[in-house]
Amino acid sequence: MVVLIGDVHPRGMDDVERRANVRYVRETELADALPGADVLFMWDFLSEALAGAWPRSGGPAWVHIASAGVDRLLFPGLVESDTVVTNSRGVFDEPIAEYVLGLVLTFAKDLHTTVRLQAGRRWRHRETERITGARALVVGTGPIGRAIGRRLSAAGLAVSGAGRTARDADPDLGVVHPMERLDEALAEADYVVLAAPLTPQTRGMIDAAALDRMRPSARLINVGRGALVAEADLVKALRDGRIAGAALDVFEDEPLPESSPLWDMPNVVVSPHMSGDVVGWRDELVRLFAANFDRYVAGRPLHNVVDKRLGYVGSPAR
Structure with a gap:
């Protein structure tokens, strides 16, 4: 039996439904549905219901999530079980890279100010910045970080990376700094x-100390996870002018509360966790799951298997 959690039934599950008993459930029904389930498809990738519904013994053989991040799944019961976890790695890489390039251009060409001035019918000439030769540090050397590196390099930026393993000549990111030397980078x-x-290891990595290390003219772009950034420290750094701006697609609490000062800061771009969501992205997610389901039924190794101890799909030299 395949259990899919989510309030909306995705399109494209027909082939899976022909070969398996597929049960669509809401969060409140999950605890009753898990016993006897072979596969769980976490279509609602923002749900945190699985930890509370996880059975004391047994559990699905395979859990798949419709996102690249798996942090919501890695509670002790699942990590310590024999359940295989897979993610949707590969669906979001290029869309997020394009989004990041758009944000870099927004800051360099002051487009966010232009839109705000237009709304007020105000004519105010400014000078803008070049992106050619500007230095970009991509923190995270997985597929999304690599796609970002390629896209920014193609636009003329000098790109470096930060990851678990230091390298001098990475094909996508150039010099990769080890995470223990992130402050220097x-x-x-x-x-x-x-x-x-x-x-x-990465939770709260961009805190007051890290922000103090950044250049006063630097901009922070977060398309990873909101909790990578200590949000209160970021607000203070922006108010104090310790960095020049931030573009945030993810937040500690989502939706971003209306009371957050980030909404009103002129040097901040806020977007609602949408950097990878291009037209047709839901269909791509279903196709990826269906292809992996074919492998599961055939007894073949699954794609995108997460190392539950590391918290992501393991790969050499990342």
């Missing part, structure tokens, strides 16, 4: 792009 960047998974 932050000090050299005009744009700091967060594309790292959320793990105990």
